[in-house]
Amino acid sequence: MFSSLMPQRKEFFEMLAAHSEQVVAGANATLRLINNLGDGKTDLAALVKEVNDHEETGDQIKAKVIERLHQSFTTPINRDQIHSLIDDLDMTLNVLQSVANAIGMYNIKQSTVEARELASLSADACMRLNRAVAALADKSRGAETLNLCKEVEEIESKADKVQHRAIAALFQENANVWQTMKMREFYSLQESVLDCCQEAAKMIEEILIENS
Amino acid sequence: MEGLNMSIWTLGVLIFVALAFDFMNGFHDGANSISTIVATGALTPKQAVLFAAFFNFAALWIFQLKVAATIGKGTIDPQFVDYYVIFGALMGALAWNIITWYYGIPSSSSHALVGGLVGATVAKAQSGAPIIWEGFGKILAFIIISPLVGFLIGGFLMVLVAWIFKNRSPYQAAGFFKYAQLFAAGAYSLGHGGNDAQKTIGIIWLLMITAGIATKDVATLPMWVVYSCYFAIAWGTYLGGWRIVKTMGTKITKLNSISGSCASMGGAIALGLATGAGIPVSTTHTITGSIIGVGAANDVKAVRWAITANLLVAWVLTIPASGLIAAIAWWIGTKFL
Numbered sequence A: 001m002f003s004s005l006m007p008q009r010k011e012f013f014e015m016l017a018a019h020s021e022q023v024v025a026g027a028n029a030t031l032r033l034i035n036n037l038g039d040g041k042t043d044l045a046a047l048v049k050e051v052n053d054h055e056e057t058g059d060q061i062k063a064k065v066i067e068r069l070h071q072s073f074t075t076p077i078n079r080d081q082i083h084s085l086i087d088d089l090d091m092t093l094n095v096l097q098s099v100a101n102a103i104g105m106y107n108i109k110q111s112t113v114e115a116r117e118l119a120s121l122s123a124d125a126c127m128r129l130n131r132a133v134a135a136l137a138d139k140s141r142g143a144e145t146l147n148l149c150k151e152v153e154e155i156e157s158k159a160d161k162v163q164h165r166a167i168a169a170l171f172q173e174n175a176n177v178w179q180t181m182k183m184r185e186f187y188s189l190q191e192s193v194l195d196c197c198q199e200a201a202k203m204i205e206e207i208l209i210e211n212s
Numbered sequence B: 001m002e003g004l005n006m007s008i009w010t011l012g013v014l015i016f017v018a019l020a021f022d023f024m025n026g027f028h029d030g031a032n033s034i035s036t037i038v039a040t041g042a043l044t045p046k047q048a049v050l051f052a053a054f055f056n057f058a059a060l061w062i063f064q065l066k067v068a069a070t071i072g073k074g075t076i077d078p079q080f081v082d083y084y085v086i087f088g089a090l091m092g093a094l095a096w097n098i099i100t101w102y103y104g105i106p107s108s109s110s111h112a113l114v115g116g117l118v119g120a121t122v123a124k125a126q127s128g129a130p131i132i133w134e135g136f137g138k139i140l141a142f143i144i145i146s147p148l149v150g151f152l153i154g155g156f157l158m159v160l161v162a163w164i165f166k167n168r169s170p171y172q173a174a175g176f177f178k179y180a181q182l183f184a185a186g187a188y189s190l191g192h193g194g195n196d197a198q199k200t201i202g203i204i205w206l207l208m209i210t211a212g213i214a215t216k217d218v219a220t221l222p223m224w225v226v227y228s229c230y231f232a233i234a235w236g237t238y239l240g241g242w243r244i245v246k247t248m249g250t251k252i253t254k255l256n257s258i259s260g261s262c263a264s265m266g267g268a269i270a271l272g273l274a275t276g277a278g279i280p281v282s283t284t285h286t287i288t289g290s291i292i293g294v295g296a297a298n299d300v301k302a303v304r305w306a307i308t309a310n311l312l313v314a315w316v317l318t319i320p321a322s323g324l325i326a327a328i329a330w331w332i333g334t335k336f337l
Helices: A011-035 A044-069 A079-105 A113-135 A139-170 A177-211 B002-039 B045-061 B066-073 B083-102 B109-125 B133-164 B170-211 B223-239 B243-251 B257-276 B283-298 B305-336
Strands: none
Touching: A011 A044, A011 A079, A011 A113, A044 A079, A079 A113, A079 A177, A113 A139, A113 A177, A139 A177, B002 B045, B002 B083, B002 B109, B002 B170, B002 B223, B002 B257, B002 B283, B045 B170, B045 B223, B066 B109, B066 B133, B066 B170, B066 B257, B083 B109, B083 B170, B083 B305, B109 B133, B109 B170, B109 B283, B109 B305, B133 B257, B133 B283, B133 B305, B170 B223, B170 B257, B170 B283, B257 B283, B283 B305
């Protein structure tokens, strides 16, 4: 009865949701970048810049969240959990940025079926993560949120399989050594995005268990 | 007149037992006030018990003897009381206190005493006639009311603090509460001493009315009774250790310096109000209510309601159990004393 009289501090949910929107935007820009690689028509530099911009906005939101944590007596969910979740979300965006920048760094001219598949899986996972974060404030949507987290984890294990297939394809006989080296690195970066999504999803599950 | 020759000796023994009860009360409950200051490291356990003991005694100069009056002449009709009744009452209360202390159940010494008094009197009268329902009813009603008031004040204080410190982290606020909790614990110890020492004063008063040494007029009560009762509770608090501290401080809900201060202050205000109004309440119930109120404000799930329910069972049992033991002790007393 007293808990509803305490300062509610719903802005933490809003900031978390705002950050996860940057993650979705970053993942979609990365997806377009990889899908359109080598078509000769797309302004790749502009897409990389877009990803970098989202990453920067994400950093600002994260800084704001941490600043607010230092200025709040109460938080709607556990303080450490807010910190961990914003960390996981920010890490996702950082790795997306690494993926986008690796294309130029490794001089990747053509995308592969597997790279497109991995990019599409990460965009999907980020979108579901965003929906889960956005629903966090609403306790009545706990079951739905939990489902979204489970889906993110399923997507991650799907991505693992794609990565294994992709690496196996690289090590076929007569493989180009340079191509193999850089694509192996690139796939593993792409898969890291999904690992980060999974971390965030697990954090959300933990929050749901404590607050259900 | 063998009975009269024995009476001075018996009176002395009973006063001693009453003071022992008072000592046990401090031993049993006095640690409640300091659980949080020890848990948060503001004072060492030794400093904390000394601190609590001092404020228990200092209550002597703060409160009037209204609670003593309720116990001494407002719960049962003094004319039914004899030494055996007081003996039974004290034995019942002491035995129940030791049982609950041993098992770490924060039950109420006050209700044990009232239960003992009523149990022994009813056993002697073989009826409920000596019970003054106005006083006893008030005590019974406050079994429910005092934890509720503690709950409301504790919860309200927590909400108030959360709004005052809205834009500071708990870490920053803790700097302030390191001192505030000492103030709150001191206030709570005052409330404890004020309400609980007076119950023993009431018992000794009743004894003196029976012996014809004092009358219902408070001016006839010797001052050494008041001093020795406050001293006994303070000494008990000093030696009491912190067996019950663990249940109160950590089992019901986790307390830090902030929530601990709110809980102590909530308990102190509720106790101060009751003592001022002359109502003997359970200090244990009051602080438990306050701790639960604070826990409910922070997070309803932080309150371990199962343990709270355990406490409730002990509360409901206290009066009948101590009353029963007191009745048996009265019977034994009449046979062997």
